[in-house]
Amino acid sequence: MTTFATFNPPQRLLMGPGPINADPRVLRAMSAQLIGQFDPAMTQAMNDTMALYRSVFATENEATFLIDGTARAGIEAALVSLIEPGDTVLIPVFGRFGHLLREIAERCDANVETCEVPWGRVVDPAMIEEAILRTRPKLLATVQGDTSTTMCQPLAEVGRLCREHDVLLYADVTASLGGNTFQADAWHIDAVTAGLQKCLAGPSGSSPVTFSPRAVEVITRRKSIEAGLRADGETAAATRIRSNYFDVAMLLDYWGERRLNHHTEATSMLYAARECARIIVEDGLAETVERHRLHGEAMLAGVRGLGLVVFGDVTHKMNNVVGVEIPTGVDGDRARGQLLDQFGIEIGTSFGPLHGKIWRIGTMGYNARTDAVLTTLAALEQVLRRNGHLTPHGGGIDAALEVYGSTAS
Amino acid sequence: MTTFATFNPPQRLLMGPGPINADPRVLRAMSAQLIGQFDPAMTQAMNDTMALYRSVFATENEATFLIDGTARAGIEAALVSLIEPGDTVLIPVFGRFGHLLREIAERCDANVETCEVPWGRVVDPAMIEEAILRTRPKLLATVQGDTSTTMCQPLAEVGRLCREHDVLLYADVTASLGGNTFQADAWHIDAVTAGLQKCLAGPSGSSPVTFSPRAVEVITRRKSIEAGLRADGETAAATRIRSNYFDVAMLLDYWGERRLNHHTEATSMLYAARECARIIVEDGLAETVERHRLHGEAMLAGVRGLGLVVFGDVTHKMNNVVGVEIPTGVDGDRARGQLLDQFGIEIGTSFGPLHGKIWRIGTMGYNARTDAVLTTLAALEQVLRRNGHLTPHGGGIDAALEVYGSTAS
Numbered sequence: 130m131t132t133f134a135t136f137n138p139p140q141r142l143l144m145g146p147g148p149i150n151a152d153p154r155v156l157r158a159m160s161a162q163l164i165g166q167f168d169p170a171m172t173q174a175m176n177d178t179m180a181l182y183r184s185v186f187a188t189e190n191e192a193t194f195l196i197d198g199t200a201r202a203g204i205e206a207a208l209v210s211l212i213e214p215g216d217t218v219l220i221p222v223f224g225r226f227g228h229l230l231r232e233i234a235e236r237c238d239a240n241v242e243t244c245e246v247p248w249g250r251v252v253d254p255a256m257i258e259e260a261i262l263r264t265r266p267k268l269l270a271t272v273q274g275d276t277s278t279t280m281c282q283p284l285a286e287v288g289r290l291c292r293e294h295d296v297l298l299y300a301d302v303t304a305s306l307g308g309n310t311f312q313a314d315a316w317h318i319d320a321v322t323a324g325l326q327k328c329l330a331g332p333s334g335s336s337p338v339t340f341s342p343r344a345v346e347v348i349t350r351r352k353s354i355e356a357g358l359r360a361d362g363e364t365a366a367a368t369r370i371r372s373n374y375f376d377v378a379m380l381l382d383y384w385g386e387r388r389l390n391h392h393t394e395a396t397s398m399l400y401a402a403r404e405c406a407r408i409i410v411e412d413g414l415a416e417t418v419e420r421h422r423l424h425g426e427a428m429l430a431g432v433r434g435l436g437l438v439v440f441g442d443v444t445h446k447m448n449n450v451v452g453v454e455i456p457t458g459v460d461g462d463r464a465r466g467q468l469l470d471q472f473g474i475e476i477g478t479s480f481g482p483l484h485g486k487i488w489r490i491g492t493m494g495y496n497a498r499t500d501a502v503l504t505t506l507a508a509l510e511q512v513l514r515r516n517g518h519l520t521p522h523g524g525g526i527d528a529a530l531e532v533y534g535s536t537a538s
Numbered sequence: 539m540t541t542f543a544t545f546n547p548p549q550r551l552l553m554g555p556g557p558i559n560a561d562p563r564v565l566r567a568m569s570a571q572l573i574g575q576f577d578p579a580m581t582q583a584m585n586d587t588m589a590l591y592r593s594v595f596a597t598e599n600e601a602t603f604l605i606d607g608t609a610r611a612g613i614e615a616a617l618v619s620l621i622e623p624g625d626t627v628l629i630p631v632f633g634r635f636g637h638l639l640r641e642i643a644e645r646c647d648a649n650v651e652t653c654e655v656p657w658g659r660v661v662d663p664a665m666i667e668e669a670i671l672r673t674r675p676k677l678l679a680t681v682q683g684d685t686s687t688t689m690c691q692p693l694a695e696v697g698r699l700c701r702e703h704d705v706l707l708y709a710d711v712t713a714s715l716g717g718n719t720f721q722a723d724a725w726h727i728d729a730v731t732a733g734l735q736k737c738l739a740g741p742s743g744s745s746p747v748t749f750s751p752r753a754v755e756v757i758t759r760r761k762s763i764e765a766g767l768r769a770d771g772e773t774a775a776a777t778r779i780r781s782n783y784f785d786v787a788m789l790l791d792y793w794g795e796r797r798l799n800h801h802t803e804a805t806s807m808l809y810a811a812r813e814c815a816r817i818i819v820e821d822g823l824a825e826t827v828e829r830h831r832l833h834g835e836a837m838l839a840g841v842r843g844l845g846l847v848v849f850g851d852v853t854h855k856m857n858n859v860v861g862v863e864i865p866t867g868v869d870g871d872r873a874r875g876q877l878l879d880q881f882g883i884e885i886g887t888s889f890g891p892l893h894g895k896i897w898r899i900g901t902m903g904y905n906a907r908t909d910a911v912l913t914t915l916a917a918l919e920q921v922l923r924r925n926g927h928l929t930p931h932g933g934g935i936d937a938a939l940e941v942y943g944s945t946a947s
Contacts, residue, residue: 131589131593131819132816132819132820133586133589133590133812133816133819135563135567135813135816136567136570136583136586136809136812136813137570138570138571138572138573138579138580138583138809139573139577139579140571141571141572141573141574141577143572143573143574145574147802148572148574148575148802148805149572150571150572151571151572151806154544156568156569156570156571156806157569158544158545159565159568159569159806160565160566160568160569161545161546161547161565162547162549162550162559162560162565163547163550163552163557163558163559163560163735163741164547164548164550164552164884165550165552165554165557165878165884166557168548168550168878168884170547170548171547174545174547177542177545180540180542181542184540197607197608197611197742197743198606198607198611198783198801198804199606199783199801199802199803199804200801200802201782201783201800201801201802202606202607202611202783202801205781205782205783209781229782232782233782236778236779236780236781236782237780324802326572326802332572332804332805332806332807333606333801333802333803333804333805334606334743334804334805334806334807369645370645371645371646371780372614372618372645372781373610373614373638373641373642373645374607374608374610374611374614374784375783390889391610392607392608392609392610392611392742393556393557393608393609393610393733393735393742394608394742395607395608395741395742395743395807396557396741396742396743397560397565397568397741397743397806397807397810398741398743398804398806398807400545400547401806403542403545404544404545407541407542407544407545410540410541410542411541469577475574475577480799
């Protein structure tokens, strides 16, 4: 057998679209020793976590808990629990993660309808209303912030339209939660899923979720109606949820008072998720969003100060990530490699139609900090210079500092 | 908003059927800072992890990697990727986790056949061969060690039978791997899934898995054949995998050379999984199993030395857990509560037909240690005495020490 040394990862400043560096407090929380899954201290930690995420999601939903997997696990849990085969699902697509929602909904055997806009824009509510009237969906599924394009879809109006037309609304807020205003209850959003590895400043591997009473009713109706148990005349529409692991009806009995055994809770990830939310609640949710706005604005000013062209509709940009066009004559992947190898700084490449054209630079979670922004801009200026692209000397730093100077940073 | 303090879990000695205390080296590994998911250091850590689990599973399978979720996520990934609706799946049931396999296979719309024995026994290979001939399954799905009964199903003969009759064989080794002999290749097992929280001495939340070339062929055949793309006359049997998150065909492209983006890897859990396997490979796989055998034998002798009656067919007991009958007149849950509250020691209750009748005491992973065994026996003696059940004074300790005395402990 080959033997291996203990892993000693290199020090990186992760300024891409996520994952980013975890807050050291989260790593410390994860280093605590394990306890049993029905230990009173454990069930208390679970209850704390539910309460904390109600604050983070701005909801009163009792059904607020964690899915034990990455953000994508949360998406699939919501969709497979809400969608029955043949249901019509409407998906506004304005980037890669809209396509992901479509792909998952298709695997649930939904009848998927989309309304699509070019990458770099958000979807107009009028377009969504037209699509609702045309397709009469059971569920509208959308992302809030799509890191592939940096766009942040306004959801308040979408929520109002969905409620008016009696459509369930699901939002994936993985990339946006904590860094951009989000209000599950005020915006009438019935199901929401997230991840820790963006503005929540934790590692990937746990997905906070919340479900409104409307969504819970749809899901629990599917709980016990199995083939052979259905009464005569009872509708056969309420089909069993296809996944055991992602069966939200069962998970509600696991996180709820009944404490019915399901999976063995991922204890260390629970510790992480609890600490991520605890820090946000301690700092204040609005203050956390404002911190992301400030450092996002500084980074935006900084890349413009370097003469770089910003991608997309900037008025709808997420606070926590910016897309910049790779200057003509610069090999984007080579420059990113130099940033990583020489400065230990990671920025993001892009997917699909933007690959090779756009870099994505994040300022989120633990890395929404002045030193992280300025260090990245200083290193980027040098890498651009060494790749033959001269920028205004110190133009990024000066522009960012001007943003900080006008605000209490 | 209610604020919360940093979570400070109480110190517990977890001597139930799992989860158990994590090895401190695993917790330290998890406290390392994050790196980007396509950082060369990250992809190297992923490759290391694949190599390490090949050693732990005793396999040459290239397709050896992690599912980002608990052990149950690994089970569902294997079954949903292998089973197409209508496939016949044969499941030997000898405890709770056989029922879980049945429940998951049913949600995959398999035609499920079972052969069942009373709890506390394993299944005779002749019974399995008879069932194979009767049901002609595509897949036989079984657990190796079922903690609900403490039984360890012998698999070498089952593997031989499955190969002879051209049946795919899946084994859930969550509870047994590392603590009991297991050989994926030598025993012809096509798909295997595990978890970290038992003999591997880590936290729940990552599921090591391995797939034989035979299994990979079945799974990858389902990769690209989507509705509308099927050629005339091509069989429609190879249906798309119903889950995106658990799509092993996609996960192979994520962990393999193509590095196609899928989920965002749960980095801290990868660190944990890597360290769990690294420790076993460093200590030696056979030596790790032998350590579990020794401490399991000491615990078995100890509970017998206390005059307790051991549950089930002891010749087929897993090394790492023992079931003991709760003495008449003792309230099992009250005594367990006293062990936890007064001594900080957790032992397990039981499920289903054994609830209230049997305690389950584990000696696994980091807690397969002399001090953990002796401390548990000493405390159990006192709790039994305080509950009115007199045991031979020191009988448990003497019997356990006799096992240790005759061996290099």
